[in-house]
Every structure is written in structure tokens, then in C-alpha cells.
Amino acid sequence: MSIPDRTLLEWLEEPSTERGLHFADVRDAWTFRSYAELAGLTLRTAEALRRRGVRRDDVVVIVQRSSPGFVAGLFGAMAAGATPCSIAPPFAFQRADDYDKHVSHLFATAAPALTVCDEDSLDHVAKITANLGLPAPVVFGELIDGVAPAPRPYPPAESALLQFTSGSSGFSRGVRISGAALRANVTAMRRWLDWSPELPGIAWLPVHHDMGLIGCLMNIITTGCDGWMMQPEDFIRSPLRYLRCISEQRVGLAAMPNFGLAYILRRVKPADLEGLRFDSLRSVILGAERIDPQVLEALEELLGPHGFDRRALLPAYGGAECTLAATGLPLGEGWTARAPESGAAGSPADARIVGCGRPLEGVGISVVDDDGAPLPDGAVGEILVSGTSLASGYVGDAGTASGTSIGAETLRTGDAGFLHDGQLFVVGRLGDGLKVHGRMVFAESLEARLHELGVPERRVAVLLGVRDGAPTGAVVLENARPGWKRAAHEVLSDALTDARLLAVDVPRGGLAVTSSGKPRRRVMWKALTEGTLPGTTGPLIAD
The missing domain is CATH 2.30.38.10 (Luciferase; Domain 3)
Structure with missing residues (x-):
């Protein structure tokens, strides 16, 4: 079947009243919004933004959870001829000071003409915009109150999207995505997945992350299929609810990082899956971080008896x-x-x-290679x-x-x-690597080996470099358990031979990570070399 190339706003022209997005609510139920409803909300938002003074090529920052308001804010900014930029709400960070530091940089870079947020984020975001001298944020409901929809989208902006890198190497960097590039990537993904409106999708990833925003939400909406939308905390609270939805709604497409699969394996037992079927699930996109083959094998073992095909893992x-x-x-x-x-x-x-x-x-x-020549x-x-x-x-x-x-x-x-x-x-x-006897050793490889030996993801980071003139490998352990240092010593001493080995013990929440959970290795390495890395640093000795 030929998969057509569709514009980003083409879904607004003849939106379906039968298909749409199903948003998880606080109970074990879903709230349905048809594409016709969402299209009307989007065009109301476009007109409201123009009335607020937003003009072509202005940036509109959206600080909202996955919701009808977020959908309308994202596509409404595009329909207003502006450039949307999704920034994480405060709930995405454990500590308020981390949020302020991270998000202040994003706001300063984006320099929005207007910020649209939900009520829960208003007070926090208002302080940040005030400190930067930016226009005060507006709550989505107040923005569209009493505004009739625009008859059609305004001429599009030069940049269809402003998104930020993960910041694993330092501050996140703003990246301008043209309409042609965004359309080409969404179309390429749809053709890769052979995705049609008849094939439902499901998502729990945050919409301030490109995998959740483009890979899930935009693909679902521009394809025009039914989408089942959960918040990240919904998935964390009950991955079984996520699996039940896939089974009951015959969902065909999903996406997540490796840690999402690992979380399912920790929380869901074979007995929990009685009566469920996963033969409809044909595509589970895996990205954003290194993939553990043991996790893939374990998932096959868990879901295989219920019709899951290993070839669905993509x-x-x-x-x-x-x-x-x-x-x-x-x-x-x-x-x-x-x-x-x-x-x-x-x-x-x-x-x-x-x-x-x-x-x-x-x-x-x-x-x-280092000279730019192609390698075999x-x-x-x-x-x-x-x-x-x-x-x-x-x-x-x-x-x-x-x-x-x-x-x-x-x-x-x-x-x-x-x-x-x-x-x-x-x-x-x-x-994030160190050359040892002419061969490169990479931190991600060492971390993957530690995970195989039982050290959980997001509780460890390996830092590699030259410190005080000596090749050095440091393992940062968050709230270390017995046996972790023994595993770290085994892995690092085997791979790094003559390098100096260090252990850094940090308390819960002490591991520096991005908003999507990736370890900020180079940030921690810089702090280690400057003597400012929190925690206790000493020689790595097997416990």
C-alpha cells in the first residue's frame, strides 16, 4: 500500500468525527476527543494567538502535559504561522532548582513572543519569564476563551518547530526544524512503519521530548489513526494498564526507550497477563538510549506466550x-x-x-575516520x-x-x-570514551555490562577521560547497594587495564541526568576534574 505524503496541517481540512485521541484520566478510563473537535480547538487557538499579537515566525512556547490543550497549542501555533516549542512542565523534574536552571536557559534561547501553559505550571513559569523579561505566560483556557476559530491556517513560519537537544553534554541546544524537514521525517517514519489510519497507536512518552512529540503524537495525528495517550506517570504507576490497552484496543504501534521495556519487566509478572493478547502489536519503536539485548529477550519471553512477535521490536x-x-x-x-x-x-x-x-x-x-574518510x-x-x-x-x-x-x-x-x-x-x-592500547572503550558499553550484572539503569554512570595526566575511569553510583562496586571493579578493571579507577558515591537524586533520564556524563566529568562533583570520591575497590 502506498503511504501518501501529507502536510502537517492537512488533518485540519476534513477531520474525522469517528477517530481521534483517547486521553487517560485519573480513573481506569479514557476521555475521547475526535479529530473534528481537536481541529476546531486548534483553529480557535490559531486565531487567539494572532489576537494576542503573535505574528509569522514568532516562537510560541508550550508548557503543558499531553492533553487536548497541548495538541491545540502545538498545531495552533503552526496554524497561526508561528513556531511552536514544547518545554517540560515543572513535574518533569524532581527538584525545583534543577527545573529553574534548566528551563531558564531554554526560555532565554527560545525568546518566545508568548508562552501558553496549564494552570499547574502558571506560577512557576511566570517567575521564570519575569526574571528573563519575557511576556507573562497565559493559561490555555484563558487564551481561547470567547475566540471563534480562524477560517483557515495562516501562512506557515519558516521554522515549523523549535526543539531542544537532550543536554547530556551540557546545556540543551535549540534546533530549528523547517516545515519541509519535519514533513519529510514524519512521512519517512510513516512509510517505514507502513502506518495507516486503521492502525491505532499508543504513547506515554512526554511531549517535551522529540520521541514523544514527533515519533508518537505528530505521527498519530497526521496519520489520522486512533491514539491512546497516557501521561508518563500513568505508565510508571501501572505499566499493566498500558499493556491492557494494547490488548483490548488492538493497538498496532508503540514507542519507548529501553528503560521502558525494563520497567515493564520489573513490574509485570506472567500471571498478570492472563487473557491478554499482543498479536496486534506490529511495531515497537526503540530509541533514545542504548538497547539492552537481554531486555529484548526477556520481553519476548514475557509476552511471547500471548501472541507477541519478536519482529515487532524495531x-x-x-x-x-x-x-x-x-x-x-x-x-x-x-x-x-x-x-x-x-x-x-x-x-x-x-x-x-x-x-x-x-x-x-x-x-x-x-x-x-578522524580524517573524514569512509570506513569499511x-x-x-x-x-x-x-x-x-x-x-x-x-x-x-x-x-x-x-x-x-x-x-x-x-x-x-x-x-x-x-x-x-x-x-x-x-x-x-x-x-564519552577512552583509548586503551589503541582501542576505544566507550562508557555506554561499560554501563551496559554493569546492567547485565545487576546494577539498575539510572543508578549508575561511567565517566572516562584523562584526569591529572592519567587515563581515568570513574563509576558514579547512586545510593549504592552491596555488590555494585564489586561488579564495577570487575567491568572497569577488565576493560581499562592500567587506567586509574575511581568510585563516586552519591545519594538518591545525585546522579546528573537530562529531563529524559540520560546521564550527563561530560557534565559530571567536568565537575569531577574540578573537584565539584557531589558525593564521596575514592579508589574503586571491590566491596
Whole structure:
């Protein structure tokens, strides 16, 4: 079946009254909003924004949870000819001071003409905008009160979206996405997944994250299928509810990082799944972080007796500068894991790198050496991306810490990987590695090995570099349990041989992570070298 290329706002023209979005409520029930209702709300928002003085190419920041108001704010800003930018609400951060520091930078970079938020976020966001001298935020309900819908969308902005990188290497960077790039990426994903309106999707990822925003929400809406929308805390509270919805509603598409699958495995037991079926689930997009093959195997074991097909697991690779997706495993191929053939880290975990699929339509992938020369299959180098989905550029100070840069036609990702038979295998960040006896060791590989040995994700980070003139590996353990240091000593001493090994004990919440939970390794490394990393630092000795 041919999957058509649709504009981002085409769904507003003849919206369905039968299909739409189903939002999880506080009870074990769902609130339905048809696409016809959402279209009317979107055009009301577009007109309301124009009446508030928003003009073409202005930035409109949206600070809301996944909701009808968020949908209308996002697409309403586009329909007003403005550039929407989704920023996390305060609930996404454990500590208010972390939120203020992070979000103040985002607001300063975005410089919005208007900020639209929900009532729960208003007071907090108002303080931030006031400190920066930006216009005061407006609650969504007040924005559209008494406003009739615009008859049609206004001329589109040059940039269809302003989104931010994860900030794992420091401050998040603003990335401008053109309408052509966003349309090309959404269309490429739809064709990759063979996604049609008859195939329902489900999402729990936050809409301030590109995987939740573009990979889930935008794809669901522009495709015109039924979408079942949960908040992140809904999923955390009850992953079984998520699985029940997939079974009962015959959901075909889902997406999440590796930690989401691992969380399901921790919380859901085989007996909980009695009577459920997962044979409708044909695509589970996996991205945003390194994928653990043991988790994939365990998920197959849990859901397989209920009709789940392992070929539904679709690892993918991309990033904010790619709009979202650059590669994805084709339907029906089945995931594989392998080791690089040369230039690889010495960690046992490298034998289990999960492939992230093949380039999507309109995307080019290459792996090059330090001089930019293409490398043969199996050789580790820097991943370069080209094609129609690349971002237009950065907003404000692009910075250099991440190692990622957008050229005229090519994105230098700062990621290390290798190709095998046209499939991409991602090893880790180039700035998060250490050369040992001529071979690169990557922090992500060591962390993956620690997870295999029982150290939970999001409780450990490995930092690699040269400190005081000596090659150094440091393991940061959050609220360490017995046996964790023994596992860390085993893994690091084996992979790093003569390097100096350190352990940093931090309390709960002491591990520096991004809003999506990725470890901010280079931020922590910088603090370690400056002596400002919180916690207790000492030699890594097996406990």
C-alpha cells in the first residue's frame, strides 16, 4: 500500500468525527476527543494567538502535559504561522532548582513572543519569564476563551518547530526544524512503519521530548489513526494498564526507550497477563538510549506466550538535529546484535550491540575516520547523517561540548558506530570514551555490562577521560547497594587495564541526568576534574 505524503496541517481540512485521541484520566478510563473537535480547538487557538499579537515566525512556547490543550497549542501555533516549542512542565523534574536552571536557559534561547501553559505550571513559569523579561505566560483556557476559530491556517513560519537537544553534554541546544524537514521525517517514519489510519497507536512518552512529540503524537495525528495517550506517570504507576490497552484496543504501534521495556519487566509478572493478547502489536519503536539485548529477550519471553512477535521490536537511531529518526529496522526483519570487527572497545558488552536498522527514506548514513574518510563494514568511526530531514541550524549559542554539528548538507553526530550489511550499530558518544592500547572503550558499553550484572539503569554512570595526566575511569553510583562496586571493579578493571579507577558515591537524586533520564556524563566529568562533583570520591575497590 502506498503511504501518501501529507502536510502537517492537512488533518485540519476534513477531520474525522469517528477517530481521534483517547486521553487517560485519573480513573481506569479514557476521555475521547475526535479529530473534528481537536481541529476546531486548534483553529480557535490559531486565531487567539494572532489576537494576542503573535505574528509569522514568532516562537510560541508550550508548557503543558499531553492533553487536548497541548495538541491545540502545538498545531495552533503552526496554524497561526508561528513556531511552536514544547518545554517540560515543572513535574518533569524532581527538584525545583534543577527545573529553574534548566528551563531558564531554554526560555532565554527560545525568546518566545508568548508562552501558553496549564494552570499547574502558571506560577512557576511566570517567575521564570519575569526574571528573563519575557511576556507573562497565559493559561490555555484563558487564551481561547470567547475566540471563534480562524477560517483557515495562516501562512506557515519558516521554522515549523523549535526543539531542544537532550543536554547530556551540557546545556540543551535549540534546533530549528523547517516545515519541509519535519514533513519529510514524519512521512519517512510513516512509510517505514507502513502506518495507516486503521492502525491505532499508543504513547506515554512526554511531549517535551522529540520521541514523544514527533515519533508518537505528530505521527498519530497526521496519520489520522486512533491514539491512546497516557501521561508518563500513568505508565510508571501501572505499566499493566498500558499493556491492557494494547490488548483490548488492538493497538498496532508503540514507542519507548529501553528503560521502558525494563520497567515493564520489573513490574509485570506472567500471571498478570492472563487473557491478554499482543498479536496486534506490529511495531515497537526503540530509541533514545542504548538497547539492552537481554531486555529484548526477556520481553519476548514475557509476552511471547500471548501472541507477541519478536519482529515487532524495531530499534531506531536519530536525534534532534535529524528532526527525529534517521534509521529504523524494517518491518519483519527481526533485531540482531553483533560486535564491531575493528577499532572496538575491549568490553564484553561490545559483543551485544543491537543494530538500529537502516536509513529511512531520504536519509544517508556513513561512518568515517578522524580524517573524514569512509570506513569499511565493522570498523568503528563517527556517524554522519545527510538528507532531507536535517535541521536548519541552531538557535543562539550552539556550543561545542557535545561534538555534534550541523553542516550545509551533513550532520556530524558525535556518535561512534559501525555499519554491517547496510545496518547501523551505535557504540556510544565519541566524547564519552577512552583509548586503551589503541582501542576505544566507550562508557555506554561499560554501563551496559554493569546492567547485565545487576546494577539498575539510572543508578549508575561511567565517566572516562584523562584526569591529572592519567587515563581515568570513574563509576558514579547512586545510593549504592552491596555488590555494585564489586561488579564495577570487575567491568572497569577488565576493560581499562592500567587506567586509574575511581568510585563516586552519591545519594538518591545525585546522579546528573537530562529531563529524559540520560546521564550527563561530560557534565559530571567536568565537575569531577574540578573537584565539584557531589558525593564521596575514592579508589574503586571491590566491596
